[in-house]
Amino acid sequence: MAGSTQFEAALKIVETLRARGYEAYLAGGCVRDLLLKREPADYDVATSATPDVVLEMFPRTFAVGAHFGVVLVAPEDGDAEFVTEVATFRSDLAYSDGRHPDAVRYTKTAEEDVQRRDFTINGLLLDPLRGGKPLVENLGDPKLLRGAVLDYVGGLADLDAGVVRAIGRAEKRFEEDHLRMLRGVRFAARFEFELEAETKRAIRSLASRIHAVSRERVRDELTEMLTEGHARRAFELLDETGLLNEVLPEVARMKGVEQPPQFHPEGDVWVHTLMLLEQMKAGCSETLAWGALLHDVGKPPTFRRAPDRIRFDGHVEIGVAMGAEICRRFRFSNDDSRQVLALVENHMRFMDAQRMKTSTLKRFFRLERFDEHLALHRMDCMAASGHLENWEFARERLSAMPEEEVRPKPLITGRELIAAGYPPGARFKEMLRAAEDAQLEGAIATAEEALKLVRERFPLAAN
Numbered sequence: 001m002a003g004s005t006q007f008e009a010a011l012k013i014v015e016t017l018r019a020r021g022y023e024a025y026l027a028g029g030c031v032r033d034l035l036l037k038r039e040p041a042d043y044d045v046a047t048s049a050t051p052d053v054v055l056e057m058f059p060r061t062f063a064v065g066a067h068f069g070v071v072l073v074a075p076e077d078g079d080a081e082f083v084t085e086v087a088t089f090r091s092d093l094a095y096s097d098g099r100h101p102d103a104v105r106y107t108k109t110a111e112e113d114v115q116r117r118d119f120t121i122n123g124l125l126l127d128p129l130r131g132g133k134p135l136v137e138n139l140g141d142p143k144l145l146r147g148a149v150l151d152y153v154g155g156l157a158d159l160d161a162g163v164v165r166a167i168g169r170a171e172k173r174f175e176e177d178h179l180r181m182l183r184g185v186r187f188a189a190r191f192e193f194e195l196e197a198e199t200k201r202a203i204r205s206l207a208s209r210i211h212a213v214s215r216e217r218v219r220d221e222l223t224e225m226l227t228e229g230h231a232r233r234a235f236e237l238l239d240e241t242g243l244l245n246e247v248l249p250e251v252a253r254m255k256g257v258e259q260p261p262q263f264h265p266e267g268d269v270w271v272h273t274l275m276l277l278e279q280m281k282a283g284c285s286e287t288l289a290w291g292a293l294l295h296d297v298g299k300p301p302t303f304r305r306a307p308d309r310i311r312f313d314g315h316v317e318i319g320v321a322m323g324a325e326i327c328r329r330f331r332f333s334n335d336d337s338r339q340v341l342a343l344v345e346n347h348m349r350f351m352d353a354q355r356m357k358t359s360t361l362k363r364f365f366r367l368e369r370f371d372e373h374l375a376l377h378r379m380d381c382m383a384a385s386g387h388l389e390n391w392e393f394a395r396e397r398l399s400a401m402p403e404e405e406v407r408p409k410p411l412i413t414g415r416e417l418i419a420a421g422y423p424p425g426a427r428f429k430e431m432l433r434a435a436e437d438a439q440l441e442g443a444i445a446t447a448e449e450a451l452k453l454v455r456e457r458f459p460l461a462a463n
Helices: 004-019 029-035 051-057 110-114 142-146 155-161 170-176 179-191 197-212 215-227 231-241 243-247 269-277 286-294 315-329 334-346 349-355 358-365 370-382 389-400 414-419 427-441 447-457
Strands: 024-027 044-047 061-065 070-073 084-088 090-092 104-106 303-305 310-312
Touching: 004 024, 004 044, 004 051, 004 084, 024 029, 029 142, 029 155, 051 061, 051 070, 051 084, 090 110, 170 179, 170 197, 179 197, 179 215, 179 231, 179 243, 197 231, 197 243, 215 231, 215 286, 231 243, 231 269, 231 286, 269 286, 269 370, 286 315, 286 334, 286 370, 315 334, 334 370, 349 358, 349 389, 358 389, 358 427, 370 389, 414 427, 414 447, 427 447
Parallel strands: 044 084
Antiparallel strands: 024 044, 061 070, 070 084, 090 104, 303 310
């Protein structure tokens, strides 16, 4: 199967540890994913060997988390792509910060180790040497793999039932690490599982604790929810657990905000946004995902029931301001913030596309990553009226225009204006734009024609 090299790197570590008399197993998400016939992102090893032993046993190691019992082991050939996390069996002591254990205590048994983990489906261990032969040939057969699984927490039954259940007492798991609440939602959405009732109740009870988690970590969890192909379900679960109102109250306020039925037969702003999120494909860009989520964030504060219909006057401008605050809150990079806000700012412009002057349309097409603007508009339409005329027009016109026609080389610059006798100043921008507009419209094609146009519209006597 694809990714077998990662497996083989982890298998070699298990074999080496076993040869020295230590217990060692594949652990956590990789076991879950193999049983679900999914490609593991990486392979982790749990062992009875302490970090000092692991550091001594393997020639290329990184003690990035040795104080928590974690060592990274790299293959001797230096291929950093296949670094494996090796964690010593342990139990975690108090979590003062709601994210990391204050200290750990090493244990001798795998059974005690898995009790500290978050969810039963992540608490499974796999013995890749069960029966004395490596299970390389059985990686793609979950039935055979099950015979090599050590399950001390009921994870196999929950995988079969499609349930995300906290290990032990749910409140304790979430009090230890508040981020686990978001992870539980993400796993349930990703695998199309249900949150077990007690686990869900505990999240609702402790949802406000999420504010103790760094905003970057919260942002990263939300981004994964938005880009894994199950964004609608993830946000429904965020709402059901009370987490949505804690992490994105601006989105929670979309619920119950009516829209004009002639344009939005689907329902309120929340329903419209969910229908849009439902169209997000796995692996979509992060900026498109956040732009889709926030494109109508300005509607709740601008809702107005006018005599003719429901209106949202200025919702784009308000939405951009609100989006900017959300991007700051979650510490987005400047580049990502710019693109997310551009998506919010321009999502209504498609309704005017067929009436735009050629120069205006070409400038519209110049928006950075215009493919994301097109994608958002299509989803926006499909989550409402279903009419795609403006999307089809923009897509067809864009595909018919060569790049040099959309972004032609300027016919004149400020240098030519100075040579023509114009003193440098603020009006240069206006002059150059007028020349470029005419160029984009196809009215002029040479530098001489551009200077003639400038002289006619901006006579020297007026300067």
